[in-house]
Amino acid sequence: MKNTALTQFRDTGTLYLSAPEAAELVRRLGLPHCLQHMAQHIRADFLRWADFDKTARVAAHSKDGVIELMPVADDHRYSFKYVNGHPGNTRFGMSTVMAFGVLADVDTGAPLFLSELTLTTALRTAAMSALAAQTLARPDSRVMALIGNGAQSEFQALAFQHLVGITCLRVYDVDPAASAKLVANLQGSGLHITVCQSTAEAVKGADIVTTVTADKAMALILTPEMMEPGMHLNAVGGDCPGKTELHGDILDAAKVFVEYEPQSRVEGEIQHQPADFAVTELWQVLRGERAGRDSAEQVTVFDSVGFALEDFSALRFMMDSAVRLGMGERIALIPQLADPKNLFGMLAAPVSVSARLEQIATTAQ
Template structure:
């Protein structure tokens, strides 16, 4: 029987703490060599400024099998639609039979926030209290939620190229999460005052100047996901200790790194580690309070698979969702 889980169902079922634990466990399993995950397949829709991505994954240790179908259309907000829309199909790993279909957009948003929290746990200063966010779209809230779960945040600064969106985000998040959230009028105001920075945009050019980054800052660059997109500049990647979700994905898709590599500013050997190496303790994420660290993520299918399986297991336990029968 196939169970359908809506966004409302997923919100009822999943907590950020559980998602962080599930994602961290998935990276541990990946680091142990027990996952089979191809680089995602992109289908470009250049006439309409869109991309369709296919993201399958198999986690052998926990027997999780599934696929995400996700579209990225940066101009969707002009039509009052999210820029990222996704569907997730979870299969029985023993038989291949589909067992669940769920809102992949919520899964994507939750696991992206959770992944940033996992990386930041190993790479940011434990005493970090100020979060700076570039972008005021759907992902910005999940980044705030996830990082507030792990760090003693007391203030959030947000910058958006459309100031009214940053102002609306600040009002809503301040009320919802009971934390000070301030819109910033200039990028440098966010960069200079933040302990942790998140770039969650679809920009093809850097959203701040690397020279403004202060010693000890940790950066989660999570918005750019193609070789042509770049949210952080060359000054950042030259200075920072760089960790990626996977070497394979970063060297295929991460414009934040590929563009400086192509220009000879850095080499692929300057990438310090994959996140799984930090999770397994093979490498140390932060070695001093003045170190600048950068987590570059393009998204990894194990994150979706682990979060979807968590939702499905809880749905079975609690009787949540709609059973729609067999194929």
């Protein structure tokens, strides 16, 4: 596969998957299939955690938001994601989070695959959450509270339905229109959905609580009195310095799992906890090296911030799927040179028929 991808790059350029094509790819394969396979790709990559060159993301903060680059690599493939976070964007009719990324060949540096990652990030985040819950939640979990019904909420709902076995959703958002949108989008999904009037009402009796709120600095979405024995908390919305969703006492009383500890200490729910606050990296649980949930009564927390390796896995899945389905188009992001030592040579001759015709037309005038 690896050499095939490189040969295709050399012969025809970088494979590019646009946002509309990514959506079409997901429709063709089906969202449950994509969530399932993305979770499998993430699991496979997390199981070989030590193979990866990991770095915390590189962030450029400004007054209205942040732009981040998230690179990661193993011996064969390199990936990075560009992603922004600008809570005010919806005022301009733009998404809060926009993303794209590249999968490249480590041996040559060739950018094999350029893809939209706005939609894909929503899928991989949901797949990651479901993978963590498969490992950490009680196996008999059927009821999930979903707090925050924004852009990511439906993906979380369907990932937990298809990968974890959730049948009942109890949803709440400060904006009733968001919940109404979720209900409309999930019509026909088979999920039994109850719209609640408060977080406390939604959380009551839930086996799993997913928080995926945005836009709120140091919000206290979940407080200790809402907790019930054996709950699994999937805390997705707290993902940058100053942005958290859980009361500190919840973390103190629970067993907390993270993706990549150095990044989570800065960005996650645990950012307000002491530096020696005990956490377990999820890959250790997946590999059977450390325990997950210790008892049916324990409260577990997946303090998710999103790690570059998940995008690496997602890009692998999207590229393999696009190649298999013959989707995407080849683009000349990198020059195809007859002689790679002669870069200047590409200025010598017109490269396109249209340019040549234009030149002829100009000469004829």
